[in-house]
Amino acid sequence: MEKDELVAAIVELEWKAFDKVENAGGRADCQNDWNTFSLMRKSQYLAWPEDLLASFYEDFLEANAKGWNLITEKYGRMMESTVPEEYEAIKEQLPSCSDKKRAIINQIAEIQVDWMEDFAKEYPNMAGNARSIRSLTDTPFNTSYETYLKGELMTYSDRTLGLYGKWIVKLKQENENLAKSIMNNTALLYGYKSLEAAEHAL
Numbered sequence: 001m002e003k004d005e006l007v008a009a010i011v012e013l014e015w016k017a018f019d020k021v022e023n024a025g026g027r028a029d030c031q032n033d034w035n036t037f038s039l040m041r042k043s044q045y046l047a048w049p050e051d052l053l054a055s056f057y058e059d060f061l062e063a064n065a066k067g068w069n070l071i072t073e074k075y076g077r078m079m080e081s082t083v084p085e086e087y088e089a090i091k092e093q094l095p096s097c098s099d100k101k102r103a104i105i106n107q108i109a110e111i112q113v114d115w116m117e118d119f120a121k122e123y124p125n126m127a128g129n130a131r132s133i134r135s136l137t138d139t140p141f142n143t144s145y146e147t148y149l150k151g152e153l154m155t156y157s158d159r160t161l162g163l164y165g166k167w168i169v170k171l172k173q174e175n176e177n178l179a180k181s182i183m184n185n186t187a188l189l190y191g192y193k194s195l196e197a198a199e200h201a202l
Contacts, residue, residue, distance in 0.1 A: 006053040007045040011038055013060045017071040043185040047178060052167060055160040062157075070155045077151035081138045097154055104161060105153045108168050113146050115179040123195065125202035126183055 001009065015037060030037065045053060063070045076094050079087040113133060120127035127133075131145040138144050156164060171178055180195070187198035 001054075003046075003050050003053065006050065006057055007042055010045055010053065010057050010060065011041045013057075013064070014041055014071060017060075017064075017069050020069055021072050021075060039189045040186065043182050043189060046185050047181045049167060052160065052163045055163050056156065059155075059157045059160050073155050074151045077154045078143050078147050081135050081147045081150075082143050083140045101154070101158070101161065104165055105150055108153060108165055109146055109150050111168055111172055112149055112178060115177045116145055118177060119179040119183060122180075123183065123199045125199050126187070126195070129202060130183075 015034060018037065019031060021031065048056075060070060073094060076087070076090055079090065116127075116130075116133050120133065131148060132142060133145045135144050135146045135150075138147050153161060153164070168178070184195045187195045190198065192198040192201065
């Protein structure tokens with residue numbers, strides 16, 4: 001598949017999985033909002049290289065074949081920080097995550113959190129419409145960017161996480177900011193001419 005086709009296929013798989021997520025408080029409003037979901041997820045995946053997209057697409061197909069919902073897992077992982085008591089009751093249902101994998105994820109997240117903080121300084125209005133950044137701000141009603149990212153990374157296969165980690169290091173070495181790239185995609189998909197135009201409009 002071409003890159004745009006891969007992005008669309010992944011977002012469609014995610015939406016179908018997201019639709020099946022069962023929340024303790026009942027169905028969430030965002031589970032009925034395809035337009036926002038699609039736009040936000042496309043913003044992320046359009047920034048990814050094709051080999052990473054292809055690997056994660058395979059992750060999703062493999063999980064589906066086993067009857068496993070990666071989106072349910074992602075939200076379950078986040079509970080470790082947002083509602084730790086409830087997490088204790090469900091953690092045994094989740095795939096094991098080795099200390100080595102957690103260490104790699106923490107290193108990746110540290111880079112990406114720094115990028116998001118840099119972005120927030122440059123584009124405070126855009127950042128103000130996004131999640132709070134660090135896990136220290138987590139509550140049962142607020143999931144930070146850091147916690148969401150870690151939850152997502154934990155659902156990646158070792159193959160996909162390896163590709164992702166190498167790519168993040170490469171971006172850092174090249175002084176690129178992935179958070180800015182993703183937010184630029186968001187602005188363009190919302191119809192703004194540029195990230196700067198979106199910042200001034202908010």
